Amino acid sequence: MHIKLRLIIALLALLLLSAPASLWAAFGEDIEKPKPxxxxxxxxxxxxxxxxxxxxxxxxxxxxxxxxxxxxxxxxxxxxxxxxxxxxxxxxxxxxxxxxxxxxxxxxxxxxxxxxxxxxxxxxxxxxxxxxxxxxxxxxxxxxxxxxxxxxxxxxxxxxxxxxxxxxxxxxxxxxxxSFWGYAIGTLLIRFFGVFIVLAVLEVGMIISGGVFQRLEARSKRSAPAPMAVEQTVEEEGTVTPQMAAAIALAIHLNSGAGRGGSTASSGQPEGSPWSQTGRAKLMADRMPVFDRRHHK
Amino acid sequence: MSWQYVFELIQNILISQTGLPHLSWGQALMLFVSLIFMYLAIAKNFEPLLLLPIGFGIFLTNFPLAPIMGYTAEGNPDLIRYFYKFGVETEIIPCVIFLGLGAMTDFGPLIANPKTLIIGAGAQLGVFATYIGVLLCGFTLKEAATVGIIGGADGPTTIYLTAKLAPHLLGANALAAYSYMAMVPLIQPPVMRLLTTKKQRLIRMRQMRHVSAREKLFFPLIGCGLICFLIPAVAPLMGMFMFGNLMRESLVVKRLSDTAQNALMNIVTIFLGVSVGATMQAEIFLNWKPLLIFGFGMLDFVICTAGGIITVHIMNLFLKDKINPLIGSAGVSAVPMSARVSHNEGLREDPNNWLLMHAMGPNLAGVIGTAGAAGMFIAMFQ
CATH class of the missing domain: 2.60.220 (Chondroitinase Ac; Chain A, domain 3)
Incomplete structure (x- = not known):
């Protein structure tokens, strides 16, 4: 990242130093002169x-x-x-x-x-x-x-x-x-607040439409047929096993670690919950046979 | 045939038909600049999708006598002048890119939390502040508007507005916009830390509500309708954006949506990049203005970032469920980079605070806000 910044600065400095005075004359030119x-x-x-x-x-x-x-x-x-x-x-x-x-x-x-x-x-x-x-x-x-x-x-x-x-x-x-400045600043303020007004109107529109859609969704859910008995059984039977819990904990732990973008060992973050510890230990144990395989030459 | 005649012939060929004797210092400098941009794109992965074609466009256009960006003796445009004339000058390419962006965008986070739209508006502060700063430096009103829009961090909108109001600044503005978009992870975090306290950075936001497919389907129609009623000048950009999104959410034209997101987007990106790069001919580009544009572009980004964060602070005075001010910086429309920066800054303080989806709301609002600001400028100069 730092090299990019340094390169950009060097590039700008180079452009600044190398432009001769004749080229700088383009600045401030009255290019909008009306031609009636x-x-x-x-x-x-x-x-x-x-x-x-x-x-x-x-x-x-x-x-x-x-x-x-x-x-x-x-x-x-x-x-x-x-x-x-x-x-x-x-x-x-x-x-x-x-x-x-x-x-x-x-x-x-x-x-x-x-x-x-x-x-x-x-x-x-x-x-x-x-x-x-x-x-x-x-x-x-x-x-x-x-x-x-x-x-x-x-x-x-x-x-x-x-x-x-x-x-x-x-x-x-x-x-x-x-007055040039009067016009420039006056119209600018109006337009800046104009952006707020436009987005505020959009917000109001979205809140209203969101309310309507949420109500429609709720109504369609109420009128939908009751869930089938089989599905209920599955949910009831779907208790979380220790293996599943460990896997979920591991996923959460790894995800948190990936978000930090650095090494988890040196990042100074807390080690995680017992769930994640168990998950890690289980994963490492499962991976061991892979490392124990013989190399074929 | 004498030797003298042969030498004269060779001399004439060398002088009139080869480029080297016509190479100016400015062209040599621009060739060097093009190599730097291509290096940044290839070796450093610095917005390569645009900086590579832009860099090559600069490279190609700065060879003396090369028929690239001029007109033939018969008055026909040269190769890249054709791309520029029919793609950029006619404002087709930025609109087609918006079509692709719309097809790529999931508006769910914005629909779930519409109040983040106001953050997108607040983040336009830099656009307007820079406008004044640039005017003080002697730019014209139209030029100032195109430089100001850089801070919105929206490349296609910058190109669209510049092509309309100040085409002679197109190269500098596009380059500044895309360069600073790539530098969002460098520019924003210091501003974010400066304008927030640790306690504010630790704010956890409430889980967003579920957004139904039907709601997402209707959003492009409602959004496009309201914006086009209020700012008709931005209808080409916003219309294409919302049409792309409608194709995505309708789920019935997957092939079209896929083409808009990928093949079409890639094709126009090639032509856009090369055309924009080719506008940076030494005799046009090398003066004070591009340097000032780069300087003000940086300032613009900083003020836009600050504007979004300050807007959140103001909103928090009135809201019961507080908003983490780190998502304010995502009000600039560098999607999804600035949202990711907000997320990462949040994780630095609390590894279990997931701000990404919350930050996507203001990020998408920033796209709409920048297009709205561009529409305001277009209307102002009509």
């Missing part, structure tokens, strides 16, 4: 994407009042460009929306999806600190069809307009933010 596809839909735009931590795609609908969306794309940050933004918190990607409106005018942008929850916020660059993102003050409204719509207002040349100029063109950078 945008399609216009009756004046709105729809983004279809597989968010982080999901296997199936979702849809996000973009709707604008007071202006016209001209272009939508997802925001691609250069590595280290926004060190204070953790992309993990933006599970359904960050977006850039370009729109036309009247110079100095205001547009109302709504972003809706069944993927959003009441805890989803819209975050964008804070006024005067483009490297730091914070909430854009969107209102979150839940609809009966489980869609949550987040709405916020952008003024041409205002703090949320990335070009910062009053020119009738608005560029907004933002992303729907769900």
């Amino acid at each position: 596809e945008f399609t216009p839909d009756n004046g709105d735009w729809i983004a279809k994407l597989v968010p982080r931590g999901k296997s199936s795609s979702i849809q996000i609908r973009f709707h604008m009042e007071g202006g016209t969306m001209t272009h939508l794309s997802h925001l691609e940050f250069a590595p280290g460009q926004f060190p204070k933004i953790d992309p993990k918190n933006f599970r359904s990607d960050q977006f850039m929306v370009q729109a036309d409106t009247t110079p100095g005018g205001e547009v109302k942008l709504s972003v809706g999806s069944t993927y959003f929850t009441s805890a989803t916020e819209l975050w964008g660059p804070k006024a005067g600190t483009p490297l730091i993102w914070g909430t854009v003050g969107a209102t979150n409204v839940g609809l009966p069809d489980q869609t949550n719509i987040l709405t916020f207002t952008v003024r041409d040349g205002g703090p949320l307009d990335a070009d910062g100029q009053v020119n009738g063109h608005i560029t907004v950078h933002f992303g729907p933010r769900d």
Whole structure:
């Protein structure tokens, strides 16, 4: 056993020491980056994407009042460009929306999806600190069809307009933010207790079915015909002889010894009952003739 | 034909058609790793049924230019890529293995003592704790789920979940799961002794009731029905598991049950092992993640073992007939190894305390619990 453990440790150490730095770079790579596809839909735009931590795609609908969306794309940050933004918190990607409106005018942008929850916020660059993102003050409204719509207002040349100029063109950078750790830990706890609930339901089901089956068994035993007289005689006559008792005791003794997995002589376990002693002695006596046989060459 | 031409020809053949000039350090290392796993399987009998094919898969896939795990110029898969594509990627093999496991399993101890199901749930603690730990190390949510499930000590479930959520980690996860399953007798006893007192280890449990053949026959239907209603995502695994068990308990399809337990199980084990091994190509496998997976896998096992024992302690606060906490460690689903470890630890304290059948209850509950946890993860990422 110990050699196995040592070999495993040696193997791990070998792998650790021999991996060059270039190979270690694979660690921490953003392999779940969403790749949304945008399609216009009756004046709105729809983004279809597989968010982080999901296997199936979702849809996000973009709707604008007071202006016209001209272009939508997802925001691609250069590595280290926004060190204070953790992309993990933006599970359904960050977006850039370009729109036309009247110079100095205001547009109302709504972003809706069944993927959003009441805890989803819209975050964008804070006024005067483009490297730091914070909430854009969107209102979150839940609809009966489980869609949550987040709405916020952008003024041409205002703090949320990335070009910062009053020119009738608005560029907004933002992303729907769900706390990554909040989601990870919250859902984890729910699912851990979910396993308990599932198995507890199964337990209840088994207890109920067990009770039913035991009752059925008892009823079928009661209704079964009485045992035959011959069988009764056998049971009555089946008294335990000293030989049988010794054999049973030996079996129990050997079984206990085998379970310990070590030598019975050196294991420090008690020697056993008189029954087992008798059984052993009888067995050894029976084996003696075997050892006394002559060898044929 | 000049000598120079002949030399050029030989040189071209050596460079373009033989593997040696293309051998990278990583491939050489992986060839060495494969030899170690084959040694452990053959010489040390260390989970040989899986580590031998996995080891050979690693061996075969790390020869440069060998058409094993890639695609031909026409886009057709190479030999083992075929096995992988149709067996593992489609999630067929883990389900077929569950069919065989179901046909091999006697649910009697669990039916006789259904409260051990809760121990199986408690032993999933490590699955969820490791999930958080792995996330802290920068793994994605899906990757973390597949690493967490290793602690459930259920190879087919680990492979099933990994193939679904993070196929690039399949080799590392499968290897960690099977390696640690083989190390259950080493990992669990210290944890068991640490978390129990001598008095608790001496607890004798009441003889289990007799379970009728009719009750065993209905269990797969009741169990499968309830679980599939509550966690539909796990229906493929649980359905096959319970179908295998139904074949066994029905006693009318002995040939099918025998095939599921033996021939079919052996066939898919060969393809599974070789395919999983072949995913461990040097350029994919040699990075930080497999190392962390091995580290967290060990931690996962320890926490799962502790989770089962702690669950028994909590249950004992409310139960009149106390449960020996040593059977809590059997809540990980390494069947029947962890039950045997519980039994042997019990015998160390009292040579006449027979815990094996009592420990089989949580052991089987662990199989269901791990599959349930996997179903929870699958549902979470759907």
